[in-house]
Amino acid sequence: MTAKIASLPMILTASVVFAGGTVWTFVYSFTDSGLLPRLRFVGLDQYERLWSTRRWLVSIENLFIYGVCMLVFSLVIGFVLAALLDQKIRFENTFRTIFLYPFALSFIVTGLVWQWLLNPDFGIQGVVQGLGWTSFDFDPLYDPDIVIYGILIAALWQSTGLVMCLMLAGLRGIDEDIWKAARVDGIPMWRTYVFIVIPMLRPVLVTALVIIASGIVKVYDLVVAQTSGGPGIASEVPAKYVYDMMFSSQNLGQGFAASTMMLLSVLIVLIPWAYLEFGKKKHG
Amino acid sequence: MESVIVKDLSLNFGAVKVLNSLNLAIEQGEFLVLLGPSGCGKSTLLNCVAGLLDVSAGQIFINGKNVTWEEPKDRGIGMVFQSYALYPQMSVAGNLSFGLRVSGMPRDEIDKRVSRAAEVLQIESLLNRRPAALSGGQRQRVAIGRALVRDVDVFLFDEPLSNLDAKLRSELRVEIKRLHQRLKNTMIYVTHDQIEAMTLADRIAVMKGGVIQQLDTPQAIYSQPVNRFVAGFIGSPGMNFLDGVLAKGPVFEADGLTVDLERYQFESTDGTGRTVQLGIRPEHVLIGEAAAAMPHTAETAVELVEPMGSDTLVWTRLGGQAFALRVDAERAVRDGDTIRIGFDPARASIFDAVSGERL
Amino acid sequence: MDNTVSADLRDLDTSGPSGPRPRRTFSRRNIFLYGTLLVIALYYLLPLYVMVVTSLKGMPEIRLGNIFAPPVDVTFAPWVKAWSQACTGLNCDGLSRGFWNSVRITVPSVVLSIAIASVNGYALANWRFKGAETFFTILIFGAFIPYQVMLYPIVILLREMGLYGSLWGLVIVHCIFGMPILTLLFRNYFTSLPEELFKAGRVDGAGFWGIYLRIMVPMSLPIFVVALIIQVTGIWNDFLFGVVYTRPDTYPMTVQLNNIVNSVQGVKEYNVNMAATLLTGLVPLAIYFASGRFFVRGIAAGAVKG
Numbered sequence: 022m023t024a025k026i027a028s029l030p031m032i033l034t035a036s037v038v039f040a041g042g043t044v045w046t047f048v049y050s051f052t053d054s055g056l057l058p059r060l061r062f063v064g065l066d067q068y069e070r071l072w073s074t075r076r077w078l079v080s081i082e083n084l085f086i087y088g089v090c091m092l093v094f095s096l097v098i099g100f101v102l103a104a105l106l107d108q109k110i111r112f113e114n115t116f117r118t119i120f121l122y123p124f125a126l127s128f129i130v131t132g133l134v135w136q137w138l139l140n141p142d143f144g145i146q147g148v149v150q151g152l153g154w155t156s157f158d159f160d161p162l163y164d165p166d167i168v169i170y171g172i173l174i175a176a177l178w179q180s181t182g183l184v185m186c187l188m189l190a191g192l193r194g195i196d197e198d199i200w201k202a203a204r205v206d207g208i209p210m211w212r213t214y215v216f217i218v219i220p221m222l223r224p225v226l227v228t229a230l231v232i233i234a235s236g237i238v239k240v241y242d243l244v245v246a247q248t249s250g251g252p253g254i255a256s257e258v259p260a261k262y263v264y265d266m267m268f269s270s271q272n273l274g275q276g277f278a279a280s281t282m283m284l285l286s287v288l289i290v291l292i293p294w295a296y297l298e299f300g301k302k303k304h305g
Numbered sequence: 306m307e308s309v310i311v312k313d314l315s316l317n318f319g320a321v322k323v324l325n326s327l328n329l330a331i332e333q334g335e336f337l338v339l340l341g342p343s344g345c346g347k348s349t350l351l352n353c354v355a356g357l358l359d360v361s362a363g364q365i366f367i368n369g370k371n372v373t374w375e376e377p378k379d380r381g382i383g384m385v386f387q388s389y390a391l392y393p394q395m396s397v398a399g400n401l402s403f404g405l406r407v408s409g410m411p412r413d414e415i416d417k418r419v420s421r422a423a424e425v426l427q428i429e430s431l432l433n434r435r436p437a438a439l440s441g442g443q444r445q446r447v448a449i450g451r452a453l454v455r456d457v458d459v460f461l462f463d464e465p466l467s468n469l470d471a472k473l474r475s476e477l478r479v480e481i482k483r484l485h486q487r488l489k490n491t492m493i494y495v496t497h498d499q500i501e502a503m504t505l506a507d508r509i510a511v512m513k514g515g516v517i518q519q520l521d522t523p524q525a526i527y528s529q530p531v532n533r534f535v536a537g538f539i540g541s542p543g544m545n546f547l548d549g550v551l552a553k554g555p556v557f558e559a560d561g562l563t564v565d566l567e568r569y570q571f572e573s574t575d576g577t578g579r580t581v582q583l584g585i586r587p588e589h590v591l592i593g594e595a596a597a598a599m600p601h602t603a604e605t606a607v608e609l610v611e612p613m614g615s616d617t618l619v620w621t622r623l624g625g626q627a628f629a630l631r632v633d634a635e636r637a638v639r640d641g642d643t644i645r646i647g648f649d650p651a652r653a654s655i656f657d658a659v660s661g662e663r664l
Numbered sequence: 665m666d667n668t669v670s671a672d673l674r675d676l677d678t679s680g681p682s683g684p685r686p687r688r689t690f691s692r693r694n695i696f697l698y699g700t701l702l703v704i705a706l707y708y709l710l711p712l713y714v715m716v717v718t719s720l721k722g723m724p725e726i727r728l729g730n731i732f733a734p735p736v737d738v739t740f741a742p743w744v745k746a747w748s749q750a751c752t753g754l755n756c757d758g759l760s761r762g763f764w765n766s767v768r769i770t771v772p773s774v775v776l777s778i779a780i781a782s783v784n785g786y787a788l789a790n791w792r793f794k795g796a797e798t799f800f801t802i803l804i805f806g807a808f809i810p811y812q813v814m815l816y817p818i819v820i821l822l823r824e825m826g827l828y829g830s831l832w833g834l835v836i837v838h839c840i841f842g843m844p845i846l847t848l849l850f851r852n853y854f855t856s857l858p859e860e861l862f863k864a865g866r867v868d869g870a871g872f873w874g875i876y877l878r879i880m881v882p883m884s885l886p887i888f889v890v891a892l893i894i895q896v897t898g899i900w901n902d903f904l905f906g907v908v909y910t911r912p913d914t915y916p917m918t919v920q921l922n923n924i925v926n927s928v929q930g931v932k933e934y935n936v937n938m939a940a941t942l943l944t945g946l947v948p949l950a951i952y953f954a955s956g957r958f959f960v961r962g963i964a965a966g967a968v969k970g
Contacts (some may be wrong), residue, residue, distance in 0.1 A: 023872035024791035028799070031784040031847060035799040036841050039806035042817035049816075056760065058816070074923035104703055118956070119705045122712070125952035125959070127901030129918045130945040134711040135923050136932060137718065138731070178711065186960055198390035198463075201357050206451070207378025207406030214405075220394035235808050236838040242903040246922050260904075263812040273816065291808050362683045372681035598673065 043284065050277035058273055067278035073179035077279065080257040083169045087258070088237040090173050095233055096226070099184025104214065106185070107192045117189070128179065132246025136162065157302065162248055163200060165255035171238075172247055179243075180236065184229050191225030191269035192218070231294060239286055259283050306369070308333045309354060311457055314363035322563035323349050324515045325365070331493065332507075333458075335483050339495045341540070346464055347495045349513050350512070354493065355461050356380050368458060378404075380459075387464040389444045390546025391436040396425075397447050398432040401454050415454075417588045422453040425484070442473045449484070461493040471545030480502060499539055506631065527651070533661035536584050536654055542581060542618055545590075545628050548658065551576045555654065557583045562624030564601050568651040570579035580658040585643035587618065590648045592638075600637040605652050607642045618649070621646070700784050717938035718745060726934050731833060745941060747797035750936055752923040753912060761913075762920030766947075768831055769916055771836035774895040778888065781843055786876050790862050800847070807844035815908055822909065829911040833959055837905050844899065846891055851888040855933025890962040893955050897948040917944050 025032075054064045071077050102120055106113055123131065138144045141160045149157040161171030193220060203213040219226075241260035248256045258281060267276035311329040314360055322400065323346050331337050339347040352358040354365055356377035374381045398419055405415045419453050423429045426446045436444055445465055452460055461483075466474045482505055484562060485492055500523045503523045510520045511534075519531045536544050551561030557564040558645035564583065594603050596602055607626075609620040616634050620627065621644070630646060632638060655664045710732075718726065719742050720735040729736075755761060788796055806950040818837060819828060825834035857880070865875040881888075906916040917922070921944045925937045952959055 024787040024793045027795065028787045028793070030780045030839070031787075031803060031843060032710065032799050034843050035802040038762070038821070039809065040802055040819065042814040045817045046813045058820075094912040102704065105697060108697055110697065111794065113369075116705055117960075118953070119708050121960070122949065122952055123708065125897055125948040126945045127903065127918050127948070128904050129901075130941050133921070133937065133941045134715055136925075137938060138711060138714060140731075140934075143726060143731055143934065144852045145731075147690055148732060151730055180745065182708075196388050196390060197388040197793055200390045200391070201352075201355075202384070202386060202390040202392075202451070204357060205355060205377045205382065205384045206407070206455075207376070208404060208407050212407060217392045217394070219886050225911055230828060231808075238810050242842060242918075245903070246926070249926060260810070263815070264904075264908070267816055276812075276816070280810060280815070284813045287810055289806055291805075295805075310676065353688070359684050360688075364678060364680070364682045366676065371677070373683070374681040374685045 025153055046277050047284075049282055050274065050276075050281045052274055054273040054277065056271040056273070063274075067274045068282075071275060071278045071282065074275075076254045077262055077270045079254050080259045080262045083221070083256060084237070084258050085238065086169050086242075087176070090170070091176060091237050092230065092233055094173075094177055094180050096229060098181045098228065100183065100188050100219075102185040103188035103192055107188055109256070118185070120185055123179045124182045126179065128240075128242035129246045132172075132178045132243045133176055135171070135178070136247045138172075139171055155181050163252055164251050168248060168252065168256040172243055175247060176240070180233070184233065187225055187229045187232075188222065188242055194225075195221055220253045227298070228295070234290055235287070238283055306333050307331060307366075308335065308368060309493065310364075310366040311354065312348070314350070314353060314364070314365065314598050315361045316346075316353060316358065316463065321464045322515065323639065324353070327515070329510065329517065329520070331491060333590060334489045334491055336492045336494065336505055336507045337577055338502040338506035339493065339511045339512060340498065340499060340509050340538075343497060345512040346515035347497075347512050349515075350610060351461055351493060351495045354459075355382055355384050362638065378408075381457045382459045382461055383457045384453040384461040384471065385445070385448045385452050385465045388578050389436070389448045390470075391444055391447055391451075393436050394437060396433050397439070397450075399427060400436065400447055401432075403451050405453070405454060418454040418456065422450040425487070426450050434564060441469050442477055443479060445469065446480075450466075453488075458490055460490050460492045462492065462496075464495055464497070464520065466496070466498070473544060474498075474501075481505060499541065503539075509640045513538075529663070530584075530654060531663050533584070533656045536656070540586055542587050542631070544584045544586050544654075545623075546656075547585075547624050547626050547628070548585060549581060549624065551579050551581045551655070551664070553577055557581065557650075559583075559624030559626065562603070562636050562654075564650055566655070568600060568649065568653070571655075571664055576655070576657070576664045579664075581664065582656045582658055584654040584656060585648055585652070587629045587631040589652045590628075590646055592619075592630065592632050592644055592646055596647030600649055600651075602645060602647035604643060604645055607638055607640055607644060610638055610640060619644070692842060695755075715938045715942050716944075719746075719886060721935050723933060723935060724909075726836055733793050742757055742938065742939040743943070745933075746924075746936045746940035750916075750940060751923045752927065752931075755912070759840070759917060759924065759943055762915055762917035763943070765831065765914055765920075766912075766917040769838070770899045771833050772832075773835045773842070774892060775898050776835065777839040777842040777846060777895055778891050780839060781846030781887070781891070782850045782881070782884075783874070783876065784843070784847040786880055787872075788847070788851045788856050789877070790859075790880075791872070800851070803844045804935060809850075811904060813839065819908070828892035828909065828913065831914050834905060834909045834914075834916070837909055838902070841905070842895055843869075843878060848883075849894075850886065851890060853884060878959055886958075888960075889958050890956075893951060893959055894962045897951055900947050 045217065049058050050067055051062050052059060053061050053066065063072065072281045088226060110116070139160070139162045141147065141163055146157060146159045149159070155207045156209060161174070199217065200213065203217060239260060240258055244250060244256055244258050245262055250261055260283070263276050263280045266272045266279060307330045309331040311327060314324055314327045316324040324377055329352065333469055339350060341347045344432065348593070349358065353360050356372065356375060360373065363578060366372065367380055367382065392403060395403060400418045401422060402415050405418065426449060426582055426642055428443065428446050428450060431439060431443060433448070433460060436447065439447065448465070451611045453575070458565050466477055469477065479503055494505060506523050508520060509526050511526060513534050519526055519535045527539055530539065533546070549562070549564070552558045555566045591599055603623060605621045605623060607619055607621055611620070612616040612634065614634065616631050617636070619630050619632055619638050621630070622628055638644065656662065657664055667670045683907060714731050717734055718731060720738050720740070721729070722737060722739050722741070725736060726970045730872050746758060781913055787793070799811040822833045822836070849884065861879055862875060867881045870878065901918065903914065903922070906919040910916065910919070921940050924940055
């Protein structure tokens with residue numbers, strides 16, 4: 022009995038906030054709530070408006086580009102860094118500390134630093150042009166076509182250290198004898214990695230994938246700090262759309278519909294994964 | 306001809322000397338067991354022979370070829386690991402053939418070797434399974450098969466049976482021995498299990514502190530241990546050691562005990578006056594009528610009885626020191642009984658108490 | 665040990681390779697390996713370096729020089745200004761306000777969330793009441809639900825409680841969203857402790873709280889440190905909840921920082937901006953460099969889900 026009372030915060034959080042809040046938002050996404058939520062149902066109106074809003078479409082496109090690049094690059098870079106550090110090198114701790122420190126910083130700090138580094142007048146572009154290469158053009162934050170890649174650079178800088186850390190832990194968990202057996206068999210190192218080690222890292226890869234993916238959907242602070250969604254609406258993302266609709270545009274219905282779409286996209290990834298991971302455990 | 310020669314081999318990890326100027330020659334077709342407690346350098350030596358560890362000094366020859374700087378794959382060795390080290394994402398057939406495929410061997414030659422290895426090890430029915438779907442014994446067979454397909458002259462085993470339960474271990478032990486009978490390869494086998502060493506080996510190298518203490522046949526190591534360490538390490542239950550001095554005669558003297566050593570074959574000529582230890586194995590001590598015929602006999606009281614099924618270990622005292630003997634399980638011995646025991650000093654071992662060397 | 669080598673080995677050709685494989689310190693492999701690592705390390709350090717040097721320069725020097733050059737005239741004026749004079753909207757008392765807000769948010773949030781989550785984890789690991797697993801599953805799923813879905817319902821809840829816009833409201837929000845990961849962390853840790861301890865405690869007559877306080881907590885200091893690191897950095901670095909649930913005078917440091925740097929009025933003072941950015945990053949960086957191994961462990965613990 023005491024246990025149940027002591028767990029009350031968890032029970033309340035799980036049922037009222039997480040389950041209740043999600044259902045509430047879902048229900049209200051079918052209303053025409055504006056400044057304040059109200060229960061006047063308008064069917065799928067909000068969703069139709071959402072999918073015909075250019076800003077939302079840009080957000081989705083950005084999220085897609087950002088997500089795919091983020092997954093691919095952070096897994097690849099994270100793995101390469103981990104593999105490099107796994108070569109019994111000297112100063113391993115120093116290198117690991119350096120690769121991981123950005124992860125301790127907030128997205129706001131990350132975004133602001135990279136905003137400064139990518140400043141067209143004083144940043145990298147300015148410095149290279151100052152060296153005499155006047156036609157050098159590296160101005161992602163002010164070019165609508167590539168602004169999302171400017172954000173990607175900062176995001177990768179901040180988070181690849183985490184992926185590296187996960188991968189390194191995975192590599193360290195691999196039986197030393199496997200490496201010895203591969204050497205006796207005369208298998209070159211890169212083939213050992215590709216055909217033996219990476220397949221063995223599957224659980225770590227899945228974990229990393231889930232962590233990166235859940236971070237991708239949440240991306241918000243970084244965009245706010247680095248570009249505020251600009252130039253124009255070129256670097257908008259769904260999370261920012263939701264916030265702006267709810268708290269500055271007094272258009273709650275749109276915010277609810279957009280956040281429900283975000284939830285949907287997460288569930289599409291999450292449910293098959295949970296099914297695979299936990300379904301397997303239950304059946305032995 | 307020697308199959309494997311290790312010459313003046315040293316290996317240091319930083320300041321720690323794991324192996325120090327070690328020499329070893331292994332005959333063609335010989336089954337050599339490296340035996341010793343953990344940390345004695347036996348696995349390190351094996352890894353050096355395999356080329357998995359870079360030596361600090363010395364040379365290694367395999368089949369007359371200096372392989373000191375060769376990669377493991379070029380040394381003509383196959384290796385079996387304690388943890389099996391199977392590639393988990395590949396089928397058994399894939400595990401057996403992967404190294405051959407990487408080396409670019411023709412398909413039909415690979416198939417021939419894989420099916421031969423599978424036949425020898427009786428794993429034909431498992432070829433399409435993943436390692437995760439195999440039992441421990443089956444996995445170890447596949448691991449042996451991976452060494453087999455390499456068609457090499459020297460097999461290296463690094464504690465291959467340590468991860469198995471007792472029953473499987475004795476089964477696979479017999480199989481490894483059969484395999485050796487059939488293939489007649491040179492085999493170097495690392496273990497800390499003296500039963501494996503005694504049953505499998507043509508010769509055993511007992512190691513301690515990176516040094517080979519004794520290299521000889523199992524029988525010689527059992528009956529003529531060169532020092533106290535080897536005597537104590539081999540045999541279960543362990544040898545009895547009685548502290549005493551070597552007096553003129555020659556006789557062994559301890560508190561109230563005098564053993565005539567006329568029949569004992571001394572290796573060094575003069576040991577008189579030294580403090581020594583007399584070692585005698587529990588199974589070499591007889592009881593009752595049989596004891597009366599022995600050159601040395603004594604009357605003593607039973608302190609404790611440990612029945613072990615096939616036989617019984619009886620604890621008593623001799624020369625004021627704890628002393629065990631092994632008697633037939635049929636014989637009724639109880640605590641407090643007075644028994645007559647006897648042994649032949651010729652089967653005993655005398656060690657210098659300071660150096661531990663056999664006298 | 666002469667007996668180990670038979671006599672006919674005397675004619676062995678020992679002139680060949682002997683001793684360790686020849687290895688040059690500057691082998692091509694090593695040059696490639698360390699070269700790559702060094703270049704990447706420089707790339708990772710560059711932003712930190714630029715932040716530091718920019719924050720120590722005067723504005724004229726920034727306009728003329730390049731951002732990678734070390735400062736010619738070292739000045740701490742940007743730091744002073746960032747701390748005590750930088751403007752956000754009407755307030756011109758610098759980041760110090762945000763710093764103290766963040767402290768007042770972080771301390772109670774960390775203490776409360778860890779206390780709650782550790783009790784949750786303990787109840788889940790050792791007491792297993794009916795329905796516990798259901799709530800736990802919802803909780804873990806909650807960790808993956810985009811926060812945006814729950815933003816507004818929480819606004820309503822806080823408004824009902826009269827805490828919307830206050831520091832305490834934000835504290836509650838941090839406790840809620842820290843709960844999934846921390847509960848998981850503690851549950852897994854307590855499950856890994858030998859169950860005999862718990863049983864022995866019960867035999868000795870200790871109850872729910874007695875066992876928790878006298879047996880579990882003293883045995884779990886490392887995991888409390890890990891939780892502490894996760895929470896302090898996580899809450900200090902939060903932006904979204906800060907901007908949603910607080911008002912300008914209660915903004916945490918990150919929100920205030922963003923407002924200072926990205927404010928559209930006035931001339932951009934890059935040196936002050938970078939000093940402010942560094943100031944905000946200083947707390948988590950200090951924790952990171954001080955905690956070292958625990959930080960990595962926290963990541964691993966947070967990462968290994970389920």
